[in-house]
Amino acid sequence: MNGRPYVREVRTASWYFGRWRDLHHMLNEISSIFIGGYALILLWGVKSLAAGEQAYLAFLDGLTSPLSLTFHWVALGFTLLNSVSWFGVTPKAMPVQIGDEFLPGHYIAIGHYVAWFCVSLVVLVVSGVFSNG
């Protein structure tokens, strides 16, 4: 990488509690831990699927543990915040130019929020969360 490493000393490990903007930034970064952790849970699920029905049922049973329940609630909070923030900055990350004009940022953000809502709805309906039985 670069020759000189970037080292910025901070006085404490809790510097981000001072301002909402800093705290918001850190909470978004920390969400990556839960996204990664959740991907590992999915991987564990795929492993159990490959191992057969007994293993898969054990995986589902493992999901009902208090640790898993806690992880899910915390992960849900962090990932919801992350999604709201992520789509909120899409107008800056990928501005859309039409002719000489730039599409107003809120159209891009709203478009992503609508897409997020639709994708989430499809996932919940297809997985059968809403069905009885």
Next chain:
Amino acid sequence: MARSNKPLVWSLFAAGGTLAALLVPALVVVTLVVAYGYLPAALDYQTMHAFAANWLGKVILFVVIALCLWHAAHRLRTALHGLGLRADKWVAKAGYTVAGLGTVFAIVYLLQIH
């Protein structure tokens, strides 16, 4: 010019971030429902096995798992730096190793399902 792996890492990070933002909250809700002891219809063994046995299902599962892992690994570096840990070299090594192994194992497990 020196060759850099930054464009590759960055594109995996951005794709993973968008995919994670779109999908992960809904997926967490699905398994949260399971955590409460209720099994959504599509999560029973036969349905999930059929999904993972299908090539399109394999691709979907692989892309979700791999991209989320790479996204998390890349972002973990700034997260832990922000939390005061000054060991980026080791954090990067550990994160990318887990992401790399996770990617390989995802392929191995998915190919075993047929």
